[in-house]
Amino acid sequence: xxxxxxxxxxxxxxxxxxxxxxxxxxxxxxxxxxxIPDDAAxxxxxxxxxYLSFRNHGSGGTTTHTxxxxxxxxxxxxxxxxxxxxAKQQHLGRYYNxxxxxxxxxTNEIVWNTFYSKIFDINRLIEKIEGIGVNNENxxxxxxxxxxxxxxxxxxx
Numbered sequence: 001x002x003x004x005x006x007x008x009x010x011x012x013x014x015x016x017x018x019x020x021x022x023x024x025x026x027x028x029x030x031x032x033x034x035x036i037p038d039d040a041a042x043x044x045x046x047x048x049x050x051y052l053s054f055r056n057h058g059s060g061g062t063t064t065h066t067x068x069x070x071x072x073x074x075x076x077x078x079x080x081x082x083x084x085x086x087a088k089q090q091h092l093g094r095y096y097n098x099x100x101x102x103x104x105x106x107t108n109e110i111v112w113n114t115f116y117s118k119i120f121d122i123n124r125l126i127e128k129i130e131g132i133g134v135n136n137e138n139x140x141x142x143x144x145x146x147x148x149x150x151x152x153x154x155x156x157x
Contacts, residue, residue: 036128040137060110066091115152122149
């Protein structure tokens with residue numbers, strides 16, 4: 001019994017000690033403000049990455065066949081219009097059966113995760129460009145970012 005108390009005390013003492021040197025406080029997936037470059041060529045590469053992420057598999061945060069980027073959302077919305085007939089339940093069948101509109105359905109989460117993650121990335125780049133100032137080198141990137149953000153919000157409505 002005494003050994004259990006000693007081991008419990010040792011475990012509690014060790015668990016209270018922190019390992020700050022080994023703890024990574026910044027996300028490996030997200031870039032920090034310092035990592036975003038100021039030059040237009042690098043900002044254009046980030047913009048291309050946003051365009052690419054719109055059509056990536058899993059852009060909505062899942063690994064299902066229904067989640068293949070913005071085209072899956074467009075195809076699903078087309079099924080909602082009743083101008084197509086789906087003979088049996090397939091990958092986008094939740095749209096066809098009007099289940100995708102329910103707030104607790106994962107298909108609905110795909111739409112929100114896809115567009116809000118892009119809006120988050122776009123806003124970070126817009127803030128960076130506004131911080132360094134819109135000029136002749138980066139104004140076309142800035143305009144595309146504003147248009148992509150508006151497009152994302154439009155699709156959420």
